[in-house]
Amino acid sequence: MKVVSRVAKYLVISLLVLLVVVITLLPFVVRWQAETWLNRQGLEASIGYISIRPVLGSIQINDVQVRAANGEQLAVNELHVNIAWRPLSDQWLLIEELKLDTLAFDLVQGPGMLRIGGISIPPGDGPDAVAEEETNSSGGGIDRISLEQLSLNNLDICYSRVDAANLTLANQCAHLGELTHTGELDLKLGEDGALLVPGIHLQELRWYDRLQPLSLLAIDSVSLVNLVSPDMRLWHLDNLAVESISLLPETDRALQLDRAELQVLSASDNISVEKLLLGELSAQLQLSQEGQLTFAPAIMERVTALSDTPAKDQSEAEPVKSTPVALRQFSLGHVAVATDRSLLAMSGFNLQGLGLDGAEVSLEGLQLAKMVVLPGADKSALSLSQLDVVGLTVGEKIELDSIALGDTQLHLQTLDNGQLAFAPTLMAQLIPESSSEASTGDAEVEVSPTPQKTFSLGGLKTSQLQIMAEQELLSLDALTLQSLTAGADVVGLESFRVDKLAIMAPASEVEGVEHYVRIPAVSLKGLSKSPSVLALAQLEIIDPDIFLHRDSDGQLVMLEELNRFIGKAAGEAPDEPGESSPSDGGDPPMQLQIGEVLIGQQGQVRVLDESVSPALSQQFSKLGLSIQHLDATRPDKGATLNFNLGVNRFGYLKLAGDLAPFGDHLNTSIDGELHGVDVRNLSGYAGKFIGYHLDNGSMDADIDLAVREDEIDAEITTRFHELKVSPLKKNELPEGAEELGVPLEFALSLLRDNDGTIELKLPIGGNINAPEFSLSKIINKVLFKVIAESVVNYYLPFGLLAKSLIGDSLANLAFQPVPFAPGMAALDDPAHENLNKTAQMLKARQQLHLLFCAPSTRQDWMSVYAPDGAKNADKAEQKDTNKNTQEEVAASEPVITPEQVTAMKQLADQRTEVAKAYLVDAGVKPGQMILCTGAFEKALDKPPAMTISIGQ
Numbered sequence: 024m025k026v027v028s029r030v031a032k033y034l035v036i037s038l039l040v041l042l043v044v045v046i047t048l049l050p051f052v053v054r055w056q057a058e059t060w061l062n063r064q065g066l067e068a069s070i071g072y073i074s075i076r077p078v079l080g081s082i083q084i085n086d087v088q089v090r091a092a093n094g095e096q097l098a099v100n101e102l103h104v105n106i107a108w109r110p111l112s113d114q115w116l117l118i119e120e121l122k123l124d125t126l127a128f129d130l131v132q133g134p135g136m137l138r139i140g141g142i143s144i145p146p147g148d149g150p151d152a153v154a155e156e157e158t159n160s161s162g163g164g165i166d167r168i169s170l171e172q173l174s175l176n177n178l179d180i181c182y183s184r185v186d187a188a189n190l191t192l193a194n195q196c197a198h199l200g201e202l203t204h205t206g207e208l209d210l211k212l213g214e215d216g217a218l219l220v221p222g223i224h225l226q227e228l229r230w231y232d233r234l235q236p237l238s239l240l241a242i243d244s245v246s247l248v249n250l251v252s253p254d255m256r257l258w259h260l261d262n263l264a265v266e267s268i269s270l271l272p273e274t275d276r277a278l279q280l281d282r283a284e285l286q287v288l289s290a291s292d293n294i295s296v297e298k299l300l301l302g303e304l305s306a307q308l309q310l311s312q313e314g315q316l317t318f319a320p321a322i323m324e325r326v327t328a329l330s331d332t333p334a335k336d337q338s339e340a341e342p343v344k345s346t347p348v349a350l351r352q353f354s355l356g357h358v359a360v361a362t363d364r365s366l367l368a369m370s371g372f373n374l375q376g377l378g379l380d381g382a383e384v385s386l387e388g389l390q391l392a393k394m395v396v397l398p399g400a401d402k403s404a405l406s407l408s409q410l411d412v413v414g415l416t417v418g419e420k421i422e423l424d425s426i427a428l429g430d431t432q433l434h435l436q437t438l439d440n441g442q443l444a445f446a447p448t449l450m451a452q453l454i455p456e457s458s459s460e461a462s463t464g465d466a467e468v469e470v471s472p473t474p475q476k477t478f479s480l481g482g483l484k485t486s487q488l489q490i491m492a493e494q495e496l497l498s499l500d501a502l503t504l505q506s507l508t509a510g511a512d513v514v515g516l517e518s519f520r521v522d523k524l525a526i527m528a529p530a531s532e533v534e535g536v537e538h539y540v541r542i543p544a545v546s547l548k549g550l551s552k553s554p555s556v557l558a559l560a561q562l563e564i565i566d567p568d569i570f571l572h573r574d575s576d577g578q579l580v581m582l583e584e585l586n587r588f589i590g591k592a593a594g595e596a597p598d599e600p601g602e603s604s605p606s607d608g609g610d611p612p613m614q615l616q617i618g619e620v621l622i623g624q625q626g627q628v629r630v631l632d633e634s635v636s637p638a639l640s641q642q643f644s645k646l647g648l649s650i651q652h653l654d655a656t657r658p659d660k661g662a663t664l665n666f667n668l669g670v671n672r673f674g675y676l677k678l679a680g681d682l683a684p685f686g687d688h689l690n691t692s693i694d695g696e697l698h699g700v701d702v703r704n705l706s707g708y709a710g711k712f713i714g715y716h717l718d719n720g721s722m723d724a725d726i727d728l729a730v731r732e733d734e735i736d737a738e739i740t741t742r743f744h745e746l747k748v749s750p751l752k753k754n755e756l757p758e759g760a761e762e763l764g765v766p767l768e769f770a771l772s773l774l775r776d777n778d779g780t781i782e783l784k785l786p787i788g789g790n791i792n793a794p795e796f797s798l799s800k801i802i803n804k805v806l807f808k809v810i811a812e813s814v815v816n817y818y819l820p821f822g823l824l825a826k827s828l829i830g831d832s833l834a835n836l837a838f839q840p841v842p843f844a845p846g847m848a849a850l851d852d853p854a855h856e857n858l859n860k861t862a863q864m865l866k867a868r869q870q871l872h873l874l875f876c877a878p879s880t881r882q883d884w885m886s887v888y889a890p891d892g893a894k895n896a897d898k899a900e901q902k903d904t905n906k907n908t909q910e911e912v913a914a915s916e917p918v919i920t921p922e923q924v925t926a927m928k929q930l931a932d933q934r935t936e937v938a939k940a941y942l943v944d945a946g947v948k949p950g951q952m953i954l955c956t957g958a959f960e961k962a963l964d965k966p967p968a969m970t971i972s973i974g975q
Contacts, residue, residue: 050075066091066141080106080119089140097140100125100177114166121170125177133185168210175202181233184329193328194234200227220250232325237274239322243267260288270319277319279305281356293347298354305359308366316362316452347380365399366449384417397446402491404446406432420477428485435492442590443492480507492588494528495538516550529572530584536629539581541568549618556656558616566623567646570631577634614655615685617662622648624667635707645669650682658686664693674699678726688732689791695726702746710751720746730791737787745779746771777869840968841938843877846886848933850941858938861971862945869948876955877934877969879927884961888923924959931957934969 050073061068071086087099103122110117131138135146181196206221223246230240242265249261263285270278280301287297308316317323353374360367369391376387389412396405407429414424435443444450483504490497499521506517526540542564549560572580626646632639646668653662661681668676680693702709702717709717721744728737748771775781838861841854850858865871935954943949 061089061142064142080108082106089142091138091141093141095129095131095138095141097128097142098125099123102126110169114164116165116168118168118170120172120174122172122174123176123178124174126175127177127179127181129181129183131183131185133189134187164212166212168212170204170208173202173204173208175199178202182329191234193325195230195232195239195325195329198227198229198231199225201225216252216255218250218252218255220247222249223247237321237325238272239270239325241267241269241272256291258288258290260285262286263288270322275307275309275319275321276305277307277309277322279303293349295349296351298352299350300353301355303357304355306361308360308362310362310452313455314452315455345379345381348378350374350377353377362452365397367394367396368398369394382418384415386412386415388413389415397449402434403432404434404436404449406430408486414481420479422478423480425482426480426484428488430487431485431489433488433490435490435496437493437588440590441587443588475511477511478507478509480504482506494530495525496527496588498525499523512552512554514550514552516547519547519550521545527581527584529570529580533570533572533631536570539570539572542566556614556616558618560618561621562617562619563621564623564626566625566627568626569628569646571628572630573632573634575633615653616656617650617653620648620650620653622646628668632707635711637707639704639707641671641704643668643670645675653682655685658683661691666695670697670700671704674701674721680728689730690732691728691730693726693728695728697722697724697726699723702743709748714751715748716751718747718749720744722746733791735787735789735791739785739787741783741785743771743781743783746775746781775868775870777867779870837973838873838971840970841877843934843967843969844886845880845882845967846930848930848937850937854938855941858941859945862942862947865942865947865951866945869951871973872951872953874953874955874972875935875938875969876958876972877931877938877967878955878958878960878963879931880963880965880967881961882964883930883967884917884919884923884927884959887926888919889917919961924961927959927961928957931955931959934967938969 053075054070054073058068058070067088067090069086069088070084071088072084074081074083076082082102082104084099084102087097087102089097101122101124103120104118105120107117107119128140129138137144137146178199179196181194183194184192186192202223202225204221204223207219208221209217209219211217225245226243228240228242228245229238231238244264244266246262246264246266247260248263249259251259265283266281268278268280268283269276280303282300282302284300285296285298286300287295289295306318308318309320311317311320353372355369355372357371358367358369359365370393371391373390374386374388376385378385389410391407391410393409394405394407395403397403408431409427409429411427412423412425414422416422433445435445436447438444438447483502485502486500488497488499488502489495500523501521503520504516504518506515508515521542522544524540524542524545525538528538529536544563544565546563546565547559547561549558551558574580574583624645624647626644628643628646630639630641630643647666649663649665651663652660654660661683664678664680664682666676666678670676674697676695676697678693678695680695681691682693683690700722702720702722705722706717709715723742723744725740726737727739728735730736771781839857841857842851843849843854844851861873865873932954935957939949939952939954942952
């Protein structure tokens with residue numbers, strides 16, 4: 024027994040010695056074997072130090088250097104691992120300490136090959152195969168891994184992708200300066216897997232390219248707090264913070280973000296984030312060779328180079344199941360985007376309650392603070408002080424509770440053709456021309472229509488809005504909208520209001536005019552649209568101030584400027600929509616229903632018309648318009664119309680009646696009056712249409728307008744007071760005045776009563792759709808005809824001879840002559856009757872002057888100096904069928920002495936003086952009668968008579 028005991032003792036001691044020797048020599052053997060194996064692989068390898076302490080569960084390796092001939096390497100400065108043995112019995116790997124200082128290795132991947140640090144890895148030993156082996160293994164493995172202390176410093180991993188010819192396609196590296204953690208890291212494997220990471224902190228992360236040396240990404244630090252998964256399906260993260268992110272930090276500085284923080288992330292079948300907070304962000308965009316804006320093209324190029332998998336056709340790609348996402352709060356600090364100039368600046372952006380679930384989107388609120396597009400330009404393209412959006416839901420329908428905009432200014436630029444565009448250079452850089460062409464081409468392809476979603480907006484409010492170009496185009500102080508809904512063919516709007524609206528400042532300065540249109544307030548209530556009816560309860564325009572300016576060509580300057588801004592040539596007609604009718608299969612025409620249209624009672628209209636000479640500059644006031652019950656569904660029922668307009672300071676225009684414009688034909692009836700118009704303001708139009716200046720006077724008018732089945736039957740009764748006119752061209756009748764045959768001022772004088780009033784009734788008739796129907800023709804033609812007819816109709820009862828008219832001309836107006844007995848100057852009864860009419864006319868027209876001429880004739884001479892001859896002559900006249908007798912009388916020429924001629928002229932003077940005396944006794948002013956110098960017309964063998972004509 025002693026021997027056995029002794030042998031056992033020596034055996035144990037020998038084994039212990041052997042174990043000690045083996046343990047002592049093991050690091051050297053491992054080191055020698057490792058170096059030998061690596062050298063056989065054609066690699067230069069050296070391992071400075073290996074320490075293995077089984078009892079302590081400690082392994083330490085220092086100064087490992089492995090280098091291939093092509094430069095690929097694996098380098099480790101220090102690796103120190105401490106493992107607790109006891110937990111291994113429970114399939115628990117507890118690493119008490121893991122320290123790795125300065126690790127660098129190259130990973131090269133190509134077709135069918137993988138190398139790590141120059142060491143070739145067989146295809147079946149790759150990471151995927153190892154993972155698959157671990158997955159398929161069952162029993163006997165580690166179920167749990169814990170790490171009490173971890174320290175990683177200076178890690179550099181470089182990845183290269185090569186082709187079949189071993190040519191390098193990509194060579195990029197990642198660097199980690201330091202990784203530390205707080206608490207114990209715990210990972211449970213298997214079906215009941217779990218993970219706990221109390222905290223990890225990374226510093227100095229870098230991504231750079233070695234093939235074409237370039238720093239791609241720099242991150243100062245990343246901190247992770249409390250990453251937990253109880254079953255590897257449900258994940259929770261308390262906090263993730265990233266400090267100072269920079270893309271292309273040493274060259275373009277494509278992106279700079281000072282801080283990003285994610286708080287309380289939960290992920291399982293859905294993803295929930297409590298907060299995502301981003302600090303100040305700046306981005307630097309680049310211009311491609313095609314002039315398009317691109318973001319970090321150097322990075323995009325290198326990311327593409329890392330992958331050898333071609334992009335899948337979207338039509339062949341398998342549908343990806345969407346995961347619901349909820350983000351409670353998102354905030355972004357100051358944002359700056361630039362290229363060679365500043366493109367965008369934004370002071371802040373916030374989201375609350377964002378939810379994404381497939382095609383469903385919900386948002387509780389959005390706030391944007393101070394956004395400026397092209398802030399570095401002389402005039403920024405867009406400036407928005409604030410934007411608030413509340414309650415957005417996008418799904419089968421789109422619902423939005425409210426939108427509020429702060430002060431907004433939009434500045435448009437003018438292209439070479441005069442057309443307006445928003446930031447044209449920027450838009451061309453954002454949207455390539457090929458995209459627009461592709462869109463046009465796609466439009467020609469038939470696509471199945473997508474169902475139109477229903478949209479609803481609870482409210483919209485804006486503060487000051489200003490749209491600028493070369494001049495101000497539009498400005499308003501406030502805009503409010505309530506309850507807007509829109510569907511496929513249905514629209515509803517409860518109310519809409521704009522305050523202090525100003526539309527378009529004149530391009531050329533006009534004294535006293537800031538805008539073409541200024542309106543204190545515009546409101547709209549009860550708008551609804553169905554497939555067949557557009558209804559509006561009320562439209563109210565409060566006290567508009569309107570400036571109408573026509574240039575020398577007769578064009579409205581505001582419309583010309585608008586046409587230029589939208590790219591239309593001067594005078595180009597607007598686009599006309601294509602016509603359709605129910606019989607052609609098109610949509611039926613939209614029917615209009617308007618309950619009430621109100622235009623304030625204190626509106627103003629200023630007119631500047633340079634198409635006439637002198638130019639008209641006139642101010643109209645007290646503009647008011649009311650239209651009620653305008654209904655296209657009842658075309659037989661007319662709408663009520665009332666219109667008021669102040670003319671000059673003292674005149675006015677009033678219209679009232681009904682209007683039915685929606686039937687197959689126009690029907691309307693309107694009565695009105697025009698009062699106190701100073702005709703001098705119309706002188707330019709008179710010169711244009713009738714060739715006369717209106718030197719002074721005022722005008723009133725009664726308007727009676729009726730249209731039945733497109734046939735107009737109107738009468739305008741005008742009354743001119745103290746009207747004075749003068750022709751544009753002296754000694755020349757203007758075009759259209761030939762019908763008068765006399766100057767217009769003379770014709771008007773014939774119509775002027777003792778109070779200086781001229782009354783004309785101007786009839787207007789015809790089909791309003793006829794091509795020849797125009798206002799200028801009515802004024803230019805009908806007016807002269809009316810004047811001529813008025814003169815004739817007035818003077819016929821006073822003895823006007825119709826036969827004295829040449830056609831309708833007033834060139835030879837004459838009245839019934841006053842007869843005298845041959846050789847006598849006394850007035851008989853027929854002469855008294857004639858002169859009484861003349862007296863009545865002259866007293867009614869005291870401005871009228873008549874010319875009296877009573878030449879003596881042969882019958883007067885014969886009655887005085889050859890009474891027998893006179894009797895024979897009377898007999899000859901009674902036998903008018905006996906030509907021989909008449910020839911005998913004519914052949915007996917009397918001898919008339921000069922004394923007899925003088926006596927005959929005196930007789931003529933006596934007759935006109937007798938007539939004038941009679942008229943003066945009847946109350947006629949002496950100056951109204953002009954007497955001709957006595958004359959003897961010895962060749963005139965007619966009964967003597969005094970002619971009366973109108974003196975011009």
